[in-house]
Amino acid sequence: MPRAGGSLTREMADLHWWKSSHSNNANGCVETARHQDGSVALRDSRNPxxxxLGFQCMEWCAFLAGVRKGLG
Incomplete structure (x- = not known):
């Protein structure tokens, strides 16, 4: 996954961003997008x-497993 610093690369801007339905369309949430290679991008919905932030598939899966176990 391409890592972005201060501004989005064109490739990241073209990703399909997703926000949890639990956000009730609020604007203070995080959004995620899955890249072609399986990695995940994470951004602030207030400042897209x-x-x-970019996470390789193994990193993201480990994070989700921790959240599911109550470690997050």
């Missing part, structure tokens, strides 16, 4: 043009 700002920094995007």
């Amino acid at each position: 043009e700002k920094a995007v």
